Amino acid sequence: MASNHHRLSGAPVAAAVDSAAVRITGLTRSFGNRQVLDDINLTIARGEFTALLGRSGSGKSTLLRAVAGLDHGTVGSGEILVPERVSLVFQDSRLLPWLKILDNVVLGLPGKDARGRGRAALDEVSLAKRESAWPHELSGGEQQRAALARSLVSEPELLLADEPFGSLDALTRIRMHRLLRRLYETHRPAVLLVTHDVDEAVILADRVLVLDDGDFVQDLRIDLPAERDPGDPGFQHYRTTLLGALGVLPAHRTKEQS
Numbered sequence: 001m002a003s004n005h006h007r008l009s010g011a012p013v014a015a016a017v018d019s020a021a022v023r024i025t026g027l028t029r030s031f032g033n034r035q036v037l038d039d040i041n042l043t044i045a046r047g048e049f050t051a052l053l054g055r056s057g058s059g060k061s062t063l064l065r066a067v068a069g070l071d072h073g074t075v076g077s078g079e080i081l082v083p084e085r086v087s088l089v090f091q092d093s094r095l096l097p098w099l100k101i102l103d104n105v106v107l108g109l110p111g112k113d114a115r116g117r118g119r120a121a122l123d124e125v126s127l128a129k130r131e132s133a134w135p136h137e138l139s140g141g142e143q144q145r146a147a148l149a150r151s152l153v154s155e156p157e158l159l160l161a162d163e164p165f166g167s168l169d170a171l172t173r174i175r176m177h178r179l180l181r182r183l184y185e186t187h188r189p190a191v192l193l194v195t196h197d198v199d200e201a202v203i204l205a206d207r208v209l210v211l212d213d214g215d216f217v218q219d220l221r222i223d224l225p226a227e228r229d230p231g232d233p234g235f236q237h238y239r240t241t242l243l244g245a246l247g248v249l250p251a252h253r254t255k256e257q258s
């Protein structure tokens, strides 16, 4: 009965969902009389890296928040199944300022070996030497690396990321892309990454969804080697396809205007 209630309210239900890490059925979300998500259906396989693109205001964060169960009070319906262990990363690191870096990483982590696991996670993001620093002593990129360590130390089956590199400079972003992809290869969670950066989506993901007008207008599999080069013709093909779906190619605009 409890799960029926969840179904009606569209809140996520933790469940063993066989080969799927996320299963969304008939999800709708509205703010006032504006329907932001309109009958969304989506399955993300275990270990699948999916990026979610869409223009500003298309509902990307609304969808991610629904999957994370962070949208209490919004109006909607549908069913969302997620695994037990879900982690989140946001544009800002959300490290607690009164805890040192290692204490932030292991906060809430059960087990006697929590600090050891926390240290290993910090080592993976090259912050082992900063475990006793306060968050404000770290650069923006280092704070996001600590946030990634915190999100992965619990070995999540699903990682939800909302513009995690949005506030970083271009060079740091490139390094973070490499880091996230490496962490993904090691830990293999399913990932749902919200971004409005087409190149970021094609560099990182194996599947890219484009959200527009309440539903997906593109569901693209990225068949490129793990090491991706934005200069490759294959990469450019995906970039062009996605820019077309987003309606931002000059040719597309001309067509719309004529």
Ligand SMILES: Nc1ncnc2c1ncn2[C@@H]1O[C@H](COP(=O)(O)OP(=O)(O)OP(=O)(O)O)[C@@H](O)[C@H]1O
Pocket: 031, 036, 054, 055, 056, 057, 058, 059, 060, 061, 062, 063, 196
């Ligand atoms: N709490 C809220 N109350 C009212 N309207 C909201 C609320 N949250 C989101 N919206 C509206 O829902 C729509 C989708 O917002 P959302 O943040 O999901 O878009 P987005 O695709 O993530 O945008 P961006 O790329 O700019 O972050 C927007 O029109 C926004 O104004």
